[in-house]
Amino acid sequence: MGVDNYKLAMWTFLGSECFFFGSLIGTYMSYRGKSLTGPYPLDVFDPAVTSISTFDLLASSLFMVLAVHYAKAGEINKMLGWVAATMVGGLIFLGFQYYEFSHFVHEGLTLKSNLFGATFYVLTGFHGTHVAVGVLLLGSLAWSAKRGHLANIGETTEVIGLYWHFVDVVWIVIFTLVYLLEYT
Amino acid sequence: MSAPTQGGGHASAAHNPIRMYIGIFVALTVVTLFEMLPLFGIVNLPGALLLGLSALKFVVVCSFFMHLWGDHPVFSRLFYIPLAMVILTVMALMSMFGSWTLAYRTTERGTDTEEVAARYRGVWEGECNAWVKSAFTGNEYCSSPWVAFSTDAAYAALQQPVADIPEFAGWDTKTPDEKQAVLMAVGEGVYNTNCGACHQATGLGLPTVFPPLANDPMVAGPAEAHIGVVLKGMSGVAINGVSYASAMPAWPQLSDQQIAAIVTYERNSWGNKSGMVEPAQVAALR
Incomplete structure (x- = not known):
């Protein structure tokens, strides 16, 4: 087909990731509103924290696409700067997730307190894990690029960027289904 | 490249x-x-x-x-x-899973209406069966036996006020044996519809989640306490030294006849032998 093999592999993987997150989202949505006891979503959600981490992840997507642009243009220093910015965005997101989770647990919402807790932590926890994996991928990309180990920095950055943007679009869905819909 | x-x-x-x-x-x-x-x-x-x-x-x-x-x-x-x-x-x-409508119950309740409505902005406007106070937040949560209701329609059907059940016609002229037979027959149906989802048709409940009714001190004890739990609900009470995760909802929407039937059924099934409860006893405790 004349397309990059790694890119083809990444898109195939992302297609399968759709099923992975689809199963978690399907479980969350099926059990939504069926918890026998609290705490319920509106008892624990913090709109400010969610808003900031949503913008943070959105901004990191912009940083990522700029990193891909400069990688393809061969401007490695600029590319490294935007990769670092993307990683910072991911780490800030993880920090907020840690804050959110510990806050929720303090309020009595655990993995086993009710259906909401079980489905919420599994869904958002796996998303957070994906963010963490993305940060590691970006770190190894920056390391290899700086050491000059990469023959085709443009393609590699693009493929890792695809993963990063996918994690961002999953958050767009989670943000809407888990958080926004509670406020309608 | x-x-x-x-x-x-x-x-x-x-x-x-x-x-x-x-x-x-x-x-x-x-x-x-x-x-x-x-x-x-x-x-x-x-x-x-x-x-x-x-x-x-x-x-x-x-x-x-x-x-x-x-x-x-x-x-x-x-x-x-x-x-x-x-x-x-x-x-x-x-x-x-019948999950297209949000099922957290919104309800009117005393002076907390606004607070509760703000907290549970569900589309459902029905009664809340039981209010449970969280040990963690101090907030009160509406606890309804959702496992039993796959759709809002099924729940609404149960909410219909039951006027007089035909089997109870001529109640005062019946002998105690006839009364007991009516209560047991009606009670089995009402129990399986409303109570069995949690306490199970076997009366054994689910360990640490829903308490059993077989060999239960409350069922074996005075009828007034038993009726009171059905009418007003119960939570946070350890039974036989075991704590249960779920709250017992209150069932005020059931009629006196239905509650008398449930209680009689529970008091005379699964090895229990604690006598009959009349609808008038339920009415007196409302």
């Missing part, structure tokens, strides 16, 4: 892709800010609109940040076909 592949290749924006990226980011930010208005109680937006905006953002990121727009069509197929299957699967699951 890098020059001809040109994954981000996008003729119209090729002259200045960075401006396009920033423009898209600004547009996504504006849409997200708009979506956030309900989070802070500024404006109420319908769920369908929020889902639509979310889908729009999703497609924009895929098209322009992930460059699916203008890239080789095989990538779009690899991604969007599984995505469509996933959306259908999630919708099918939600249909099976």
Whole structure:
């Protein structure tokens, strides 16, 4: 087909990731509103924290696409700067997730307190894990690029960027289904 | 290889892709800010609109940040076909579980109405069966036996006030044996509809979640306490040294005849032998 093999592999993987997150989202949505006891979503959600981490992840997507642009243009220093910015965005997101989770647990919402807790932590926890994996991928990309180990920095950055943007679009869905819909 | 592949290749924006990226980011930010208005109680937006905006953002990121727009069509197929299957699967699951309406109960209750309504903004306007106070937050939660009701219609059907059950006609002329037979027959049906989902048809409950009614000190004890639990609910009480995760809802929507039937059925099933309860006893305790 004349397309990059790694890119083809990444898109195939992302297609399968759709099923992975689809199963978690399907479980969350099926059990939504069926918890026998609290705490319920509106008892624990913090709109400010969610808003900031949503913008943070959105901004990191912009940083990522700029990193891909400069990688393809061969401007490695600029590319490294935007990769670092993307990683910072991911780490800030993880920090907020840690804050959110510990806050929720303090309020009595655990993995086993009710259906909401079980489905919420599994869904958002796996998303957070994906963010963490993305940060590691970006770190190894920056390391290899700086050491000059990469023959085709443009393609590699693009493929890792695809993963990063996918994690961002999953958050767009989670943000809407888990958080926004509670406020309608 | 890098020059001809040109994954981000996008003729119209090729002259200045960075401006396009920033423009898209600004547009996504504006849409997200708009979506956030309900989070802070500024404006109420319908769920369908929020889902639509979310889908729009999703497609924009895929098209322009992930460059699916203008890239080789095989990538779009690899991604969007599984995505469509996933959306259908999630919708099918939600249909099976009756999850299209939010089921947290909104209710009017004393002076807390506003607070409760603000906390549980569900579409349901029915009665709350039981109020449980969280040991952690001090907030009260509406606890309804949702395991029993797969749809709102099924729940609404149970909420219908029952006037007089035909079997109870000529109650005062019946002998005690006849009364007991009526209570047991009616009680079995009412129990299985309303109570069996948690306490089980076997009366054994579920360990540490729903307490058993067989060999239960409350069922073996005075009828007044037993009727009181059905009428007013119970929570946070250890039974035979075991704590239970779920709250017993109150069932004031059931009629005196139904509650008398349930209690009599429970007091004379699964090895219990604690006598009969008359509808008048329930009425006296309301």
